[in-house]
Amino acid sequence: MPTPFLARAVSALRRFFGRPPSAEDAHRDNNRLYFSGMHQQERMLADRPRMDFYHTAIERHIHPGDHVIDLGTGTGILAAFASRRGAARVHALDHSPILKHARSLAVDNEIKNVDFISGHSSKFTLDKPVDVILHEQMGDYLFDEAMIPNVCDLRDRLLKPGGRILPACFEFYCEPVQLDTTRHVPFIWNLNVKGYDFSSMERQRPQDTDYYRLCGNDGTLVEHFLAEPAPALTFDLHTVNEATLPKDLRIQKTVTSPGRIDGLVVYFRTTVDDDLQLSSAPHDPGRAPHWGFRILRTEPADYALGDVIEVSLTVARWHDVDTWRWAHAPAAVSVSTEPALV
Structure with a gap:
């Protein structure tokens, strides 16, 4: 990248x-x-x-x-x-x-x-x-x-x-994850170091979009997925057009592994003939290592077994990640769990 x-x-x-x-x-x-x-x-x-x-x-x-x-x-x-x-x-x-x-x-x-x-x-x-x-x-x-x-x-x-x-x-994934506790670095305003409170730093949130994204190559950085991974978007280059790509993805994820959400991990999988695959997924034992998976940082929240998380990803231009905006929240309404097909 x-x-x-x-x-x-x-x-x-x-x-x-x-x-x-x-x-x-x-x-x-x-x-x-x-x-x-x-x-x-x-x-x-x-x-x-x-x-x-x-x-x-x-x-x-x-x-x-x-x-x-x-x-x-x-x-x-x-x-x-x-x-x-x-x-x-x-x-x-x-x-x-x-x-x-x-x-x-x-x-x-x-x-x-x-x-x-x-x-x-x-x-x-x-x-x-x-x-x-x-x-x-x-x-x-x-x-x-x-x-x-x-x-x-x-x-x-x-x-x-x-x-x-x-x-x-291609399959595009955007999955809620808990990161490894020993290596996870929270936003500075979420820190309290031996009684020294940094919460007031939230008023100074950086405007640099890179601050809110991380790159990983070591799959152990992701401690676990909170839900079973499923593609948020699938497409075929023989038929897709840039104009037909959805700009607003909303997906419900049912928690199967309780924990703290630290971010959304972004990765892809491509397939030829069903049996030939290439993946950048963090826990895939055959992942292609020169690609990094990406972490879209989020405010932390704890989710229990069976909770439903609504993940949203809104983009202005898919090829320009500076235009991506994302969030998570407890689901309040029914949203399709099927991937967008384009």
Whole structure:
């Protein structure tokens, strides 16, 4: 997940030179810088569940003679998998400087039928459509790398009727959790340290949205889920559109493991052929480790067995997590527990 510091630095430069950045500009600049770093590429390549998932999906669903777009190719490894599977041509897109390494790696590995294209996918065109769009556009919050607008734009312009998107089927989770007591850090206004009361600090609540979100890679940070996990939202990239995504999710969760709610854990799962899954869930033994799960911090509250919690998540723009707002409360009215299907 790109760091806010990079986006702010680039935004400051834009302001200095007289052009205020749009949210889309900031996001693209952030991604361009973040994914050009060797360490981030190392983390993705060394993520065995991630690489196993993609290698298997490509072996199953890219066929000799296929024409393929690899969106966000990075070091080009997924494009290379597709090439070795027999794809006639792979168009590997990326707007990061990492593309120079992808080109040299392809030469070193004798990959000859991949075209590496520098620039944003929205500017890419072809004379005829492709058979497959291959991508890895999932962020820690699932939506925060603009997966839906980017993939759907290519789908609508450049994918053959009946063509395939890999991966396409996603589940988004937003679950109430209690965090590990020894490592949980409450809001400062909830602290009383040996009689020194910090409650007055609530009047000084930070306005920085990053303050209210945490990132975790160690699943033991989540002591337990208060309810049985179930997707809050499911969608298929073959049919979804950004405009059809709900902006207001309200889900009831029945408490099966009593405890204190410290936040809402956000993670995703994607599936190919029902039996091939990739997950960022904190307690999934096969979770893909380079993704962090995200904690949306909340005011604490204790819930007993059988209590019903209403979780709400309201967004203005799914790909911009600064626009997300969330809450929990004891449920007062009946709200659907089924995931939103889009």
